[in-house]
Amino acid sequence: MHMHKYEKIWLFFGIGSLFVFLAVLGVGAFAQGNQPPSCLTTIDPEKVDQTPPFDKPGLVKTGDNEYQLNIVASAFSYTPNQVEIPKGAKVTINVATKDVIHGFEMAGTNVNMMVEPGYVSSFTQTFDKPGEYVILCNEYCGAGHHLMTAKVKVVE
Amino acid sequence: MMSEVRKVDARDGKLAMAHIYVAFIALALGGLCGLLQVLVRSGKFTLPANISYYTILTTHGVLLGLVLTTFFIIGFQFAALSRTAGTLSDKVRFWGWIGFWTMTIGTAMTAYYILIGEASVLFTFYAPLQAHPGFYLGLTLVVVGSWISGFAMFAHYAKWKKEHPGQVSPILTFMCVVNMILWLVCTLGVAATVLFQLLPWSLGLVDRINVLVSRTLFWYFGHPLVYFWLLPAYMVWYVVIPKVIGGKMFSDSLARLTFILFLIFSIPVGFHHQLVEPGIDPAWKYLQVVLTFMVVIPSLMTAFSMFATFEMYGRSKGATGLFGWLRKLPWGDARFFVPFVGMLFFIPAGAGGLVNASHQLNQVVHNTIWVTGHFHLTLATTVVLTFFGAAYWLIPHLTGRVMTKAMNRLAIIQAVVWAIGMFFMSGAMHFAGLLGAPRRSAFSTYGNAPQALEWIPYQIAQAVGGAILFIGIILVLIIVTNLAFFAPKGETEFPVAEVAEEAERTPLVFENWKLWLGITVALILIAYTVPFIDMIQNAPPGSKGFKLW
Known part of the structure; x- marks a missing residue:
C-alpha cells in the first residue's frame, strides 16, 4: 500500500515519540515502582x-x-x-x-x-x-x- | 465508482429520520438537564420541588451519552448504507424498524424509572447501587434494538457483496460495517453484566453481586463505546468533507486501514478506566495502557489525511505559500465549518486523553471534573459538532428540502457559540479538576474547606459556559426543526467524495473479516483472560444491593 513520503515522516516521528512515552511510563512503573494503587487484599x-x-x-x-x-x-x-x-x-x-x-x-x-x-x-x-x-x-x-x-x- | 444510487430512497429516509428525531429530542431534554447541573454547581441555584441533582445527572448522561449518540449513529448509518450500497431491501428495512422501536421502547422505559427516582445510579450504574429492574431491562432493550439494526446492516452489506463478487465495497458501507462490528463485540460486555449479574440481582433471584467483575465488564464496553461515537464522525471527515469542499479523498486504503486499527485497538483497553482501583495487578493495567495508546496511530493518520485533503484542494485552486491553501477553504459553508470546529477541538481533547490514560498521571485527574471537561471536548464538541454538520445536509436530503442562506449563517453562529461556551465550561472543568474538584457531585464546600472554596470561581465559569452552550442547543434545535419541517422544498446532495486519481487501488484484504475479527478477539483474550480469571478465583464475598438516594 502506498504512503506519501510526508505521511511516512509524520508517522515515523509520531509513532516514535509514542513509544518513547510508553517507555517512560514503563520505566516509572516497573523500575522506579510508581504503580497506580492496585492493592490485591480482599475483605468481607x-x-x-x-x-x-x-x-x-x-x-x-x-x-x-x-x-x-x-x-x-x-x-x-x-x-x-x-x-x-x-x-x-x-x-x-x-x-x-x-x-x-x-x-x-x-x-x-x-x-x-x-x-x-x-x-x-x-x-x-x-x-x-x-x-x-x-x-x-x-x-x-x-x-x-x-x-x-x-x-x-x-x-x- | 461502482453502481451507486445517488439518492437515499424515501422509505429508507423515513427510517433514518425516525432515529434522528429521537436523537434531537434527547438533545433537547438532556441539554436542559446539563444547564440545571452547571447552575446547581455554581452554588447560586437550588433545584425546585426536591428534585435530586443526581436524578438530573443520570438523565443527562443517559440521554446524551447513550440515546442521542446511538440513535443518530444508527440513523446516519442506515442512510449511508442506502446511499452507497443501494436501497435497503424490504426485509432489511423491516428489521431496521423493529430495531428502532425496540430501542425507543427501551429508552422510554429507562427514562421512566430514572424520572420517578428509582434509578439515580448515573449512566455507569455501578453496583452495588441497585436500580429498579425496569431500568436495567430498558437498557437491555436499547442494546438489543441496536443489535437488530446492526444485523440488518450486515445483511445489507452481505447482499451487496454477493451482487458484486470480487469488488471492494463502497467506503462508507465498509466504515458502517466496521463500526457495527465494533459495537457488537463491545456491547457483549455490558450485556453480560446486565443480563447475568444486574438483572437477576435486582429482581432478587440472587443475593449478591461480584462488583469488580461487573465494573470490568462495563469498562470492556465503556471505552469502545467512545470509538463507536467517534467513527461516524470520522466517516464524515474522510468521505463527506472532501466532497463538500470540492476536493477528493486523499486515500481510500489509508482510510480503511484507520478504521481497522480502531476496531482492533479500541476494545482490549478498559483497564485504563480502572487504573486506580484495587483487585487488578498493575502489570495488566500497564499492558492495557500500551494497547490504549495504539489508537494514537490511526488518529495521527487521520490528522494527516484531513490536512492533506485540505491542502491538495487549496493548491488545486491556485493557493501559494506554506499556508495559502487555508484561505481557499469554504469557511462560509456550515457543512464544512461546523465539523472543522469539531476537528480543532480534537487536538486539546486528544492531548487530555493521553493524560487520562497514562498509567500514573491518571491518579492526578481520576474522577475529578477534569475528566468531565475531557469528554465534553471529545464527545460533546468534536463528535457532536460533526453530527450537527452532517445533519445540515442529511436532514434536508431525506426530507426533500434545502438549507437556506439564513439557516446556513445561523449554523455557523451556532458553532461559534458552541466553541465559546465549551471554551469556558470545559476549560474551567480542566483547571478545577487539576485542583482536585470532583466530578459527578452536587455543590459542596466540604465543610468550608479552603481548598474547596478555591474551586467556586471555576464552577461559576462552568455555569457561564454551560448557559452559553444551552443557547447553542436552542439554535441547533431551531435549525433542525426548520430543515425537517419548514425549509423550502428542493434537492440536497448527500456528499460522498471520490478518491484522488493518484491513489492506488484498494486491496481486498480490508474485507477479510475473519482476519480482523480474529486479531480483535485474540487481543481481547490476551488483555483480559488472566486478570479476569484472577478476579473470579480471588473474589471477595459479594455485595448486597443498596439504594442510597
Missing part, C-alpha cells in the same frame, strides 16, 4: 468493623517516621474524619468500604483511589508540606455523596 464487606486494622481505624505508628492510616468509608462518611499527620511522615493509607463504591481523594496530593466493597485500597504517600488537606468522595455513592468528606492536617 459486611465484617469491615471486625476485621483488623479496620476494627480500630486511625493513625498507627509502624516505624521510624512511618505510619499506617486506616480509614473506613461508608455512606456518607469516613472514619476517622479528622487526622493529624507529622510533617515528613511516610504514611500508608488503607481504606475499606462497608457498603457501596466510594472514592478516596486527598485534594492537592497524588492520593486518589477507588474504594470498592470486598477490597482494601492502599497507597503510600510522604507528606512534606504542612497544611490542611481535604479528603473527599469522588465516586458517586448516593444522595449525600457530596457531603462525604474528611480532613487531614499535616503539622510541624
Whole structure:
C-alpha cells in the first residue's frame, strides 16, 4: 500500500515519540515502582468493623517516621474524619468500604483511589508540606455523596 | 465508482429520520438537564420541588451519552448504507424498524424509572447501587434494538457483496460495517453484566453481586463505546468533507486501514478506566495502557489525511505559500465549518486523553471534573459538532428540502457559540479538576474547606459556559426543526467524495473479516483472560444491593 513520503515522516516521528512515552511510563512503573494503587487484599464487606486494622481505624505508628492510616468509608462518611499527620511522615493509607463504591481523594496530593466493597485500597504517600488537606468522595455513592468528606492536617 | 444510487430512497429516509428525531429530542431534554447541573454547581441555584441533582445527572448522561449518540449513529448509518450500497431491501428495512422501536421502547422505559427516582445510579450504574429492574431491562432493550439494526446492516452489506463478487465495497458501507462490528463485540460486555449479574440481582433471584467483575465488564464496553461515537464522525471527515469542499479523498486504503486499527485497538483497553482501583495487578493495567495508546496511530493518520485533503484542494485552486491553501477553504459553508470546529477541538481533547490514560498521571485527574471537561471536548464538541454538520445536509436530503442562506449563517453562529461556551465550561472543568474538584457531585464546600472554596470561581465559569452552550442547543434545535419541517422544498446532495486519481487501488484484504475479527478477539483474550480469571478465583464475598438516594 502506498504512503506519501510526508505521511511516512509524520508517522515515523509520531509513532516514535509514542513509544518513547510508553517507555517512560514503563520505566516509572516497573523500575522506579510508581504503580497506580492496585492493592490485591480482599475483605468481607459486611465484617469491615471486625476485621483488623479496620476494627480500630486511625493513625498507627509502624516505624521510624512511618505510619499506617486506616480509614473506613461508608455512606456518607469516613472514619476517622479528622487526622493529624507529622510533617515528613511516610504514611500508608488503607481504606475499606462497608457498603457501596466510594472514592478516596486527598485534594492537592497524588492520593486518589477507588474504594470498592470486598477490597482494601492502599497507597503510600510522604507528606512534606504542612497544611490542611481535604479528603473527599469522588465516586458517586448516593444522595449525600457530596457531603462525604474528611480532613487531614499535616503539622510541624 | 461502482453502481451507486445517488439518492437515499424515501422509505429508507423515513427510517433514518425516525432515529434522528429521537436523537434531537434527547438533545433537547438532556441539554436542559446539563444547564440545571452547571447552575446547581455554581452554588447560586437550588433545584425546585426536591428534585435530586443526581436524578438530573443520570438523565443527562443517559440521554446524551447513550440515546442521542446511538440513535443518530444508527440513523446516519442506515442512510449511508442506502446511499452507497443501494436501497435497503424490504426485509432489511423491516428489521431496521423493529430495531428502532425496540430501542425507543427501551429508552422510554429507562427514562421512566430514572424520572420517578428509582434509578439515580448515573449512566455507569455501578453496583452495588441497585436500580429498579425496569431500568436495567430498558437498557437491555436499547442494546438489543441496536443489535437488530446492526444485523440488518450486515445483511445489507452481505447482499451487496454477493451482487458484486470480487469488488471492494463502497467506503462508507465498509466504515458502517466496521463500526457495527465494533459495537457488537463491545456491547457483549455490558450485556453480560446486565443480563447475568444486574438483572437477576435486582429482581432478587440472587443475593449478591461480584462488583469488580461487573465494573470490568462495563469498562470492556465503556471505552469502545467512545470509538463507536467517534467513527461516524470520522466517516464524515474522510468521505463527506472532501466532497463538500470540492476536493477528493486523499486515500481510500489509508482510510480503511484507520478504521481497522480502531476496531482492533479500541476494545482490549478498559483497564485504563480502572487504573486506580484495587483487585487488578498493575502489570495488566500497564499492558492495557500500551494497547490504549495504539489508537494514537490511526488518529495521527487521520490528522494527516484531513490536512492533506485540505491542502491538495487549496493548491488545486491556485493557493501559494506554506499556508495559502487555508484561505481557499469554504469557511462560509456550515457543512464544512461546523465539523472543522469539531476537528480543532480534537487536538486539546486528544492531548487530555493521553493524560487520562497514562498509567500514573491518571491518579492526578481520576474522577475529578477534569475528566468531565475531557469528554465534553471529545464527545460533546468534536463528535457532536460533526453530527450537527452532517445533519445540515442529511436532514434536508431525506426530507426533500434545502438549507437556506439564513439557516446556513445561523449554523455557523451556532458553532461559534458552541466553541465559546465549551471554551469556558470545559476549560474551567480542566483547571478545577487539576485542583482536585470532583466530578459527578452536587455543590459542596466540604465543610468550608479552603481548598474547596478555591474551586467556586471555576464552577461559576462552568455555569457561564454551560448557559452559553444551552443557547447553542436552542439554535441547533431551531435549525433542525426548520430543515425537517419548514425549509423550502428542493434537492440536497448527500456528499460522498471520490478518491484522488493518484491513489492506488484498494486491496481486498480490508474485507477479510475473519482476519480482523480474529486479531480483535485474540487481543481481547490476551488483555483480559488472566486478570479476569484472577478476579473470579480471588473474589471477595459479594455485595448486597443498596439504594442510597
